[in-house]
Amino acid sequence: MKRTKIVNLLKADEKSLGQEFLVKGWVRTKRASKNIAFININDGSVIHNIQAVADVNNIDNEVLQNITTGASVAVEGVLIESQGKGQKYELEAKKVDLLGKADPEKYPIQPKKHSLEFLREVAHLRFRTNTFGAVNRIRHHMIFAVHKFFNDKGFYNIHTPIITGSDAEGAGEMFKVTTLDFDNTPRTEDGKVDYKKDFFGKATNLTVSGQLEGELAALALSEIYTFGPTFRAENSNTKRHLAEFWMIEPEMAFYDIHDNMDLAEEMLKYLIRYALDHCKDDLQFLNDRQKEEDSKKPANEREPMELIEKLNFILENDFERITYTQAFDVLRNSKPNKKGKFAFPVKEWGVDLQSEHERYLVEKHYKKPVIVTDYPKAIKSFYMKQNDDGKTVRGMDVLFPSIGEIIGGSQREEDYDKLHRRMEEMNIPKEEMWWFLDTRRFGTVEHSGYGLGFERLMLFVTGMGNIRDVIPFPRTPQNAEF
Numbered sequence: 001m002k003r004t005k006i007v008n009l010l011k012a013d014e015k016s017l018g019q020e021f022l023v024k025g026w027v028r029t030k031r032a033s034k035n036i037a038f039i040n041i042n043d044g045s046v047i048h049n050i051q052a053v054a055d056v057n058n059i060d061n062e063v064l065q066n067i068t069t070g071a072s073v074a075v076e077g078v079l080i081e082s083q084g085k086g087q088k089y090e091l092e093a094k095k096v097d098l099l100g101k102a103d104p105e106k107y108p109i110q111p112k113k114h115s116l117e118f119l120r121e122v123a124h125l126r127f128r129t130n131t132f133g134a135v136n137r138i139r140h141h142m143i144f145a146v147h148k149f150f151n152d153k154g155f156y157n158i159h160t161p162i163i164t165g166s167d168a169e170g171a172g173e174m175f176k177v178t179t180l181d182f183d184n185t186p187r188t189e190d191g192k193v194d195y196k197k198d199f200f201g202k203a204t205n206l207t208v209s210g211q212l213e214g215e216l217a218a219l220a221l222s223e224i225y226t227f228g229p230t231f232r233a234e235n236s237n238t239k240r241h242l243a244e245f246w247m248i249e250p251e252m253a254f255y256d257i258h259d260n261m262d263l264a265e266e267m268l269k270y271l272i273r274y275a276l277d278h279c280k281d282d283l284q285f286l287n288d289r290q291k292e293e294d295s296k297k298p299a300n301e302r303e304p305m306e307l308i309e310k311l312n313f314i315l316e317n318d319f320e321r322i323t324y325t326q327a328f329d330v331l332r333n334s335k336p337n338k339k340g341k342f343a344f345p346v347k348e349w350g351v352d353l354q355s356e357h358e359r360y361l362v363e364k365h366y367k368k369p370v371i372v373t374d375y376p377k378a379i380k381s382f383y384m385k386q387n388d389d390g391k392t393v394r395g396m397d398v399l400f401p402s403i404g405e406i407i408g409g410s411q412r413e414e415d416y417d418k419l420h421r422r423m424e425e426m427n428i429p430k431e432e433m434w435w436f437l438d439t440r441r442f443g444t445v446e447h448s449g450y451g452l453g454f455e456r457l458m459l460f461v462t463g464m465g466n467i468r469d470v471i472p473f474p475r476t477p478q479n480a481e482f
């Protein structure tokens with residue numbers, strides 16, 4: 001008999017009642033009395049289990065003993081309406097096969113609540129929990145939705161390099177890529193490492209962003225996006241930073257910063273709507289999970305909204321668009337600033353916004369997502385378009401409740417002379433970047449783009465609190481086990 005996935009079995013119509021099906025999966029729980037055993041099976045296709053009800057006398061005793069949490073089984077049986085509460089259907093088992101045992105003394109995932117910290121230590125098995133099943137199914141739908149959104153708008157997906165020869169992207173500390181022998185590194189006459197002898201004949205790193213190469217493609221294909229892995233060797237052990245994460249970076253010719261903001265807002269709303277439409281059961285599970293966790297916290301640490309309510313809230317509100325200078329004024333005059341409650345006090349125009357400031361703007365002041373533009377040029381990258389005031393650049397950050405910055409982007413400087421001068425001021429190696437400058441020499445046009453950290457989006461959509469729990473295998477300082 002062919003195997004039926006549980007997701008399809010639970011969707012079956014009345015006509016399937018009384019028919020035989022074969023289900024394969026992993027045992028979540030087993031309860032057995034003298035005559036009857038209830039086996040709850042999950043195969044990951046959906047958050048729900050199917051319950052198999054078996055006559056104990058029909059199952060080999062050793063098989064029954066070994067049907068424990070985590071074991072894999074194949075059950076053939078008749079689909080019937082469930083007698084118990086909480087499920088529509090169950091399987092009246094005719095045949096129960098044990099596929100793989102899971103020694104209950106050693107199997108770490110038991111049918112009880114495990115802490116997320118503990119589950120990170122057994123990340124190879126945490127897929128088998130409801131929480132990580134839900135997160136990873138949602139992750140898949142979000143990946144698919146990103147491609148669908150851009151494809152439907154006529155954007156082209158570009159693969160930008162993972163190994164990069166430029167260290168000028170400027171977005172963070174980089175990981176070196178080398179085949180040189182550390183115990184016997186070739187040196188130049190002045191004692192420096194001789195990268196001419198390295199694999200690529202020059203120093204190379206893992207990319208921190210696909211933007212610069214994305215711009216090259218946009219200045220020919222008009223509207224492109226990248227969606228690839230990026231790497232940052234920043235030693236920041238926060239709940240929002242990974243050393244390896246995935247980034248979505250659209251880059252568009254003929255877009256100014258307003259077009260850029262419109263696209264960012266439209267995209268975020270599309271992705272959130274997509275999750276609400278396609279991940280109902282998983283979101284409901286995470287919603288209820290968060291509510292339960294929250295109820296154990298002191299009132300001032302609780303989430304102001306339930307997860308699904310928060311997602312709908314994004315859809316219902318226009319994002320507030322303000323300049324850095326407006327944000328600065330709000331923050332400087334804010335209660336927490338005056339009372340010394342910010343870890344980073346807001347005193348002088350020009351300071352970078354910290355996530356505590358970003359969250360204050362979103363959660364307390366405007367009470368909706370906020371896009372901040374026109375940042376001081378000193379705190380932003382060399383490639384951002386310079387404003388006529390000589391002080392600010394056309395950067396834009398999109399700020400969300402709970403997480404702060406979710407998107408960073410800008411209108412790009414398309415003027416060769418201005419870009420060249422800024423690179424000089426900021427000590428960006430122009431010689432290495434000749435190819436980037438070339439786009440401003442040949443057929444330059446107004447253009448814009450941004451980067452959305454995919455795991456930041458995942459944090460928001462799932463309501464999970466730690467970025468280590470929204471990527472299957474997190475890479476963080478001192479941690480690359482699985």
Ligand code: ATP
Pocket residue numbers: 171172232240241242243245247405406407408409451452453454455456
């Ligand atoms: P932050 O200030 O939060 O560190 P950033 O200013 O370094 O962010 P950008 O260089 O603008 O971020 O990167 C674009 C986007 O990539 C950010 O808006 C964020 O969504 C995401 N991002 C940046 N660094 C990380 C990281 N270490 N782990 C996961 N996502 C990240």
Ligand code: MN
Pocket residue numbers: 171172234
């Ligand atoms: Mn950073």
